[in-house]
Amino acid sequence: MKQTAADTAHGSTQASLTPFDDLGLAVACREPLSHHTWLGIGGDARFFCEPIDVEALTRLVKRCSDRSVSLRVIGGGSNILIPAVGFAGMVVRLSAPAFCNIDVQRGGLAVGAGAKLVHVVSAAVQAGLSGLETLVGVPGTVGGALIGNADGRGGDIGQRVREVSVMLHSGAVEVRQGTSLSFGSRWSNLDDGIVIGCRLELDEENPDQLTKRMQKQWIVERSEQPSGTRSVAMMFKDPHGTSAESLVLQSGARDFRVGGATVYAAHANYLVASPGCSSDDVRSLVELVRAKVRERLGVELTPQIEMW
Ligand SMILES: Cc1cc2nc3c(=O)[nH]c(=O)nc-3n(C[C@H](O)[C@H](O)[C@H](O)COP(=O)(O)OP(=O)(O)OC[C@H]3O[C@@H](n4cnc5c(N)ncnc54)[C@H](O)[C@@H]3O)c2cc1C
Known part of the structure; x- marks a missing residue:
């Protein structure tokens, strides 16, 4: 097979042996990560795997550790x-059913990291469990929400977390509780x-009242988020006591554009990537807006x- 520039950059070809061939796992080479992100841009993962269960994930993680292959989820x-050059390591996605469970328990839920947050919020509301409905508009998975302590109007997910299972790079699984968990x-x-x-x-509450509250919240969220395209990203975290959106507006950066990346007209803390937009366009736009806010507002x- 003829080697392409991308093969050389990532140091392997599709046909060549990989460090994972004897593990019995479906590992893809040169997987386009643009297929797995909202912005839909960026390069390939050198290796990509969606393990079917915890045991398969353990084998994969241990192998990455043994062979010094960087791993990201x-x-x-x-x-x-994702930058144009992609990621020269293993990217793991916890999309298999074994990682997407949503189990209603007494006083709460046990959920897998791959479960979509929107499904978790709906399951909680249907079961008459409150505390997550403020997160109804947050896209992504439970894993992403825990890593970034996703928040909505009125609360963040960390306030409701009692226990988290984490697989370390050795493959060992740690169950963390209490003071070993920290959310900011x-x-x-x-x-x-x-x-x-x-x-x-979570707290017990009447499911009908909860549903109404979630629907109201959903309408508010939808009115504030970009609609009609998934090629969007939130640019900045809200600083303490104010919103990033108001600062971008005050700075005069609301009409900024770099290549195919534009500040979203209806909500200035989002950017929109139009067809042909590159990762560099997005990165440069974020830096440009950031510099404008710094220069104008300090x-x-x-x-x-x-x-x-
Ligand atoms: C339209 C829009 C609206 C948004 N609104 C909000 C909002 O209201 N509030 C808010 O907080 N955020 C918001 N965000 C930001 C984003 O949705 C959240 O940060 C979300 O929680 C990310 O989840 P994800 O699964 O998509 O994570 P990804 O984008 O896939 O990953 C984010 C990080 O988490 C890591 N990660 C993901 N899963 C795991 C795992 N299982 N184990 C270890 N690491 C993992 C990734 O490696 C990466 O570092 C919004 C974004 C968009 C585009």
């Missing part, structure tokens, strides 16, 4: 920007491994979107 891909503003201390699942403590915004 992708959730719903709503908060990451769009931040958690869970970024040292692979989140497998968690237990959420505030240093922290990017929300994670640049891989």
